[in-house]
Amino acid sequence: MRRGKSRAAMDRAREVLPGGVNSPVRSYHSVGGDPPVIARGDGPHVWDADGNRYVDFVGSYGPLILGHAPRAVVRAIEEAAGKGTSFGAPTETETELASLVVDRVPSVELVRFVNSGTEAAMSAVRLARAATGRDLMLKFDGCYHGHADGLLAAAGSGVATFGLPDSAGVPGAFAGLTIVAEYNNIPATESAFERHGGQIAAAIVEPCAGNMGVVGPEPGFLERLRDLCTEAGSLLIFDEVITGFRVASGGAQELLGVKPDLTTLGKILGGGLPVGAYGGRRELMELVAPVGPVYQAGTLSGNPLAMAAGLATLKGLGPAIYKRLESTAATLQTGLENVIAASEVEASVSRIGSLLTLFFLPCKPRSFAEAKGADGDRFTHFHGRMLSAGVHLPPSQYEAWFISAAHDAACVDQTLAAARDAFGTIE
Numbered sequence: 001m002r003r004g005k006s007r008a009a010m011d012r013a014r015e016v017l018p019g020g021v022n023s024p025v026r027s028y029h030s031v032g033g034d035p036p037v038i039a040r041g042d043g044p045h046v047w048d049a050d051g052n053r054y055v056d057f058v059g060s061y062g063p064l065i066l067g068h069a070p071r072a073v074v075r076a077i078e079e080a081a082g083k084g085t086s087f088g089a090p091t092e093t094e095t096e097l098a099s100l101v102v103d104r105v106p107s108v109e110l111v112r113f114v115n116s117g118t119e120a121a122m123s124a125v126r127l128a129r130a131a132t133g134r135d136l137m138l139k140f141d142g143c144y145h146g147h148a149d150g151l152l153a154a155a156g157s158g159v160a161t162f163g164l165p166d167s168a169g170v171p172g173a174f175a176g177l178t179i180v181a182e183y184n185n186i187p188a189t190e191s192a193f194e195r196h197g198g199q200i201a202a203a204i205v206e207p208c209a210g211n212m213g214v215v216g217p218e219p220g221f222l223e224r225l226r227d228l229c230t231e232a233g234s235l236l237i238f239d240e241v242i243t244g245f246r247v248a249s250g251g252a253q254e255l256l257g258v259k260p261d262l263t264t265l266g267k268i269l270g271g272g273l274p275v276g277a278y279g280g281r282r283e284l285m286e287l288v289a290p291v292g293p294v295y296q297a298g299t300l301s302g303n304p305l306a307m308a309a310g311l312a313t314l315k316g317l318g319p320a321i322y323k324r325l326e327s328t329a330a331t332l333q334t335g336l337e338n339v340i341a342a343s344e345v346e347a348s349v350s351r352i353g354s355l356l357t358l359f360f361l362p363c364k365p366r367s368f369a370e371a372k373g374a375d376g377d378r379f380t381h382f383h384g385r386m387l388s389a390g391v392h393l394p395p396s397q398y399e400a401w402f403i404s405a406a407h408d409a410a411c412v413d414q415t416l417a418a419a420r421d422a423f424g425t426i427e
């Protein structure tokens with residue numbers, strides 16, 4: 001496989017971009033070597049600058065549930081662009097997309113669009129603090145909620161991959177307002193509420209964690225968290241930036257039957273363009289300006305291109321698509337488990353719907369502490385072999401593989417054949 005053009009492109013990139021990238025995980029810092037520089041995508045595939053084709057399970061880290069450049073989404077963007085790219089005024093498209101969100105996500109009555117998941121989480125936290133008159137936030141180790149100062153403690157994949165416990169530049173006073181408990185650990189969560197309950201504005205959680213690798217909620221964990229929040233007068237925020245419109249039409253809250261007070265969304269909602277959103281009950285959301293006192297704004301919020309892409313994507317997500325995603329993902333999981341069983345290597349496959357992580361661990365982890373026991377050298381070796389065999393996986397043990405509706409049997413076969421070869425060479 002030729003890589004010369006990608007390498008040259010990365011050399012040029014490093015002259016003008018920190019690490020040659022605009023988001024750290026893309027640099028391949030943790031697995032070594034240069035990343036393929038992507039030239040284009042179509043359906044389940046991407047092509048790099050050297051013309052190599054890969055089955056893509058990065059999927060832009062979540063948005064591309066319909067695959068790359070789905071015709072309906074591309075057409076919607078082209079049509080919107082022809083009518084003007086931004087107005088700084090209301091449009092009917094944003095109301096149409098908001099209506100779909102309200103229809104699908106059980107706990108959302110009003111929604112505010114922003115430009116990223118980071119902004120969504122940051123804004124939901126501000127709203128929760130305003131609604132409760134309290135300052136503390138409870139988060140869970142390994143859950144990522146974007147890079148806002150107060151939420152960057154114990155934040156999973158990107159941060160973990162770099163071995164940084166926290167980011168530099170976050171004032172201790174901000175980080176001090178965030179309490180961290182272990183994911184899936186009910187006693188630890190109860191004890192956080194015993195110690196701080198009256199001061200906790202909100203607990204924020206990925207209902208199905210996707211940023212420590214895929215780690216599902218144990219039965220009872222989210223239900224107990226819901227009760228603890230209610231008893232303490234704290235709000236519960238589900239960060240559904242990954243799980244929204246993916247694990248079910250109405251996200252994890254529909255799948256699991258637990259209702260948060262506030263929900264953050266992003267990724268799929270923008271159909272590959274920059275979007276985030278936060279929403280919840282009417283009386284909470286009416287605390288947001290211009291109705292209420294919580295200020296939050298955005299020059300490009302509700303951008304017509306992003307709204308059109310999101311609308312075309314959500315309209316494309318019917319029951320048949322979710323069925324197809326489940327069946328493709330289940331076939332991939334079973335196939336990978338067979339590859340593992342036929343080898344001497346300890347590994348396990350954790351999956352929730354179309355989110356999957358192969359952990360180099362004997363059993364699926366329940367927490368970030370367990371996930372961090374995974375064998376990093378084996379992952380690096382595996383990742384490199386898969387890439388050489390034309391399978392583009394996230395370059396971190398702590399990221400999900402994103403399966404799309406464009407992945408077909410041929411993609412799964414190629415991936416399993418590559419995995420069989422890769423496992424055959426793991427020491």
Ligand SMILES: *Cc1c(COP(=O)(O)O)cnc(C)c1O
Nearest residue numbers: 116117118144145146239241242
């Ligand atoms: C990706 C992600 C975010 C941040 O979204 P950005 O658009 O990258 O700012 C927040 N929460 C979760 C759960 C995510 O996976």
